[in-house]
Structure formats: structure tokens, C-alpha cells
Amino acid sequence: MTRVLSTYWQQFLFALPKLLVALALLLVAVFIANRVSTLLGGRLRRRSTDALLADFLAQISKWVMILVGLMIALNVLGFSGVVGSLVGAAGVSAFIVGFAFKDIAENFLAGVILAFNRPFHINDTVQIRDLIGHVEGLNLRTTLMRTFDGKHIFLPNSLVLKEPLTNFTRDGNLRQEFLVSVDLGADATPDVATTVILSYLRSIPEVQQTPRAPYVNLEKAAGTTADLRVFFWTDAEDYRRGVLELKSRLMQQVKQELRGAGFEVPNLTQ
Known part of the structure; x- marks a missing residue:
């Protein structure tokens, strides 16, 4: 031994x-x-x-x-x-x-x-499957994403490459929409309500006017009620605050503008 x-x-x-x-x-x-x-x-x-x-x-x-x-x-x-x-x-x-x-x-x-x-850059807001958040990094094996509730998710690069990827901020512009139902009453028409909505949207600096001006489509009319879908473009650099919060604010304010013009607004939906 x-x-x-x-x-x-x-x-x-x-x-x-x-x-x-x-x-x-x-x-x-x-x-x-x-x-x-x-x-x-x-x-x-x-x-x-x-x-x-x-x-x-x-x-x-x-x-x-x-x-x-x-x-x-x-x-x-x-x-x-x-x-x-x-x-x-x-x-x-x-x-x-x-x-x-x-x-x-x-x-x-x-x-x-x-x-x-480069389907995305740092701080772009992307969606992969049901995950949505900001891209914070890319290394040899994983892509780092931070969700809006503060969670850091490490996604395998192969998954990111194979799955459909939605980039909300790459173009810098993003269109949003919401639906407003309006009780027109006996005399008013959908065009009058549309004029009220567009007049308000044109006064908001965050809403793009050229070349992507806001517009309103009539989706359904039944009796004295009309469903109007409102479309607007905005800067998509900050998706969470700059887009989603703006949309929420516009939905509430459009409702107030229509009521101020004498319309009844039962509800607002996305």
C-alpha cells in the first residue's frame, strides 16, 4: 500500500x-x-x-x-x-x-x-405566447424579459425563435381602439356623436394627427342606439404607461364628452 x-x-x-x-x-x-x-x-x-x-x-x-x-x-x-x-x-x-x-x-x-x-431591441415590449413584458437582455442561452408585474423570466432562445413574437414598440407607433355605445335620443345621428369624439381626440397631444389621424367607425345601429368603435394612434415607446394608461384616460374622457353633449352612454368596452 x-x-x-x-x-x-x-x-x-x-x-x-x-x-x-x-x-x-x-x-x-x-x-x-x-x-x-x-x-x-x-x-x-x-x-x-x-x-x-x-x-x-x-x-x-x-x-x-x-x-x-x-x-x-x-x-x-x-x-x-x-x-x-x-x-x-x-x-x-x-x-x-x-x-x-x-x-x-x-x-x-x-x-x-x-x-x-433583431426582432426586438432592449426595452422593447414584446409578447411570446401568453407572456408580455420588456426585453432586458439576450445571452448565449436565454432571453431575459421583465413582465409588467416585475417578474424576470428567462426564456430559452430556441423558444423565442420558434414561437410567434409580437413587438408592440418596434415601429414606434401603435394603434389602439375601444367601443362606445351611445343612446342618440330622438333627433341626434351617429355622425353628431362621431364629431364630438373626434373633436376631443384632436385636442389630445398624445394622439397622433398626421399621417395617422384618429377615426370612428359605426359598427351597429339599433333604434336610437349606436355602437361606435374609436381608433387612434399613439407613440408606443412606453407601452405600459404611454399606451395603456392613455387608452384608459381617453375611454373615460370620451364618455364625459358625450354626456356633456347630451348623449347617454351606457357603457364603454374595449
């Missing part, structure tokens, strides 16, 4: 210089990767208007340099061919590892496509 331990100790001492050199090379590679990634990210963000792409390219450069450092360290240790042979002969382990790397590779490639295709 003592002889075996002594043999192992001698082998460890023989391999120790290589271990130290390999560890030093790996640490240097990590240090250089972090520094280059920080400098590259800062320069790209200054020269590009797309912070999402700049951050993603900086992350890729960091991991490529770390991978190169790891390969050099393995070569120093003489393990360049060992890892491949172990994975090739691992049987069930290779099967499991293969699935793990399949997921990683799929999300990585999806992240590359998202970074260059």
Missing part, C-alpha cells in the same frame, strides 16, 4: 509543473477574455445603436477565448485526445451528454440568429 501511494505521489510531482502551467494558462485566458469582452462591448455600444447585438458579440468573444485557453491547457496536460475518446466510449453517458449539448447548441444558434436578425 505504501509503495502504491509513493508511486502516485511521484507521478503527481512529475505532473505538477504541467498542472500549474495549465492552470496558469487557463486563468490568464479567463482574465484576458473578461478584459477583451469588456473593452469590445464598450466600443461596440459606443459605435452601434443596437446594444443587444453589442452585448451578444462581447459574450461570444469572451467564451471563444476561454474555450481556446481551455484547449491549450488540455494540450499542455496531454489530454487533447482523451476527452474525445471518453465521450465516444461512454455509452449511456454519451447519450445523455449528447442531449445536453443539443439543447445548448440549439439555444446558442437561436441566440446568434436573434442577435443578428
Whole structure:
């Protein structure tokens, strides 16, 4: 037993210089990767208007340099061919590892496509499936979204790429609508109520007037009651406050304007 331990100790001492050199090379590679990634990210963000792409390219450069450092360290240790042979002969382990790397590779490639295709930018409001919120980041595996109730959701890049994605703020303009039912009384017509609504909407600075002017469509008329659908365009940069709160305010104020003009307004619906 003592002889075996002594043999192992001698082998460890023989391999120790290589271990130290390999560890030093790996640490240097990590240090250089972090520094280059920080400098590259800062320069790209200054020269590009797309912070999402700049951050993603900086992350890729960091991991490529770390991978190169790891390969050099393995070569120093003489393990360049060992890892491949172990994975090739691992049987069930290779099967499991293969699935793990399949997921990683799929999300990585999806992240590359998202970074260059750019279906969204930082702070854009998007909807994926039933999730809606602001995009806060994109890394090698996940897309970070913050919902309006403050939850941070990490979505796999492959899911974001495959699922239908609605971007509410990319164009910078968004059309909203709501339905108002008006009791016209005996003499009034839908055109009179429409004039009242449009007159009010044209006085609101947040409502676009040109080239996308607000308009009202008559959806249904029965007796003295008319259903009018109101359409308006607004700036979509802040979807939560700038759009949804504006819509809520307009719905309430349109109701008051119509009542002030002598109309009865039973209800307002979206």
C-alpha cells in the first residue's frame, strides 16, 4: 500500500509543473477574455445603436477565448485526445451528454440568429405566447424579459425563435381602439356623436394627427342606439404607461364628452 501511494505521489510531482502551467494558462485566458469582452462591448455600444447585438458579440468573444485557453491547457496536460475518446466510449453517458449539448447548441444558434436578425431591441415590449413584458437582455442561452408585474423570466432562445413574437414598440407607433355605445335620443345621428369624439381626440397631444389621424367607425345601429368603435394612434415607446394608461384616460374622457353633449352612454368596452 505504501509503495502504491509513493508511486502516485511521484507521478503527481512529475505532473505538477504541467498542472500549474495549465492552470496558469487557463486563468490568464479567463482574465484576458473578461478584459477583451469588456473593452469590445464598450466600443461596440459606443459605435452601434443596437446594444443587444453589442452585448451578444462581447459574450461570444469572451467564451471563444476561454474555450481556446481551455484547449491549450488540455494540450499542455496531454489530454487533447482523451476527452474525445471518453465521450465516444461512454455509452449511456454519451447519450445523455449528447442531449445536453443539443439543447445548448440549439439555444446558442437561436441566440446568434436573434442577435443578428433583431426582432426586438432592449426595452422593447414584446409578447411570446401568453407572456408580455420588456426585453432586458439576450445571452448565449436565454432571453431575459421583465413582465409588467416585475417578474424576470428567462426564456430559452430556441423558444423565442420558434414561437410567434409580437413587438408592440418596434415601429414606434401603435394603434389602439375601444367601443362606445351611445343612446342618440330622438333627433341626434351617429355622425353628431362621431364629431364630438373626434373633436376631443384632436385636442389630445398624445394622439397622433398626421399621417395617422384618429377615426370612428359605426359598427351597429339599433333604434336610437349606436355602437361606435374609436381608433387612434399613439407613440408606443412606453407601452405600459404611454399606451395603456392613455387608452384608459381617453375611454373615460370620451364618455364625459358625450354626456356633456347630451348623449347617454351606457357603457364603454374595449
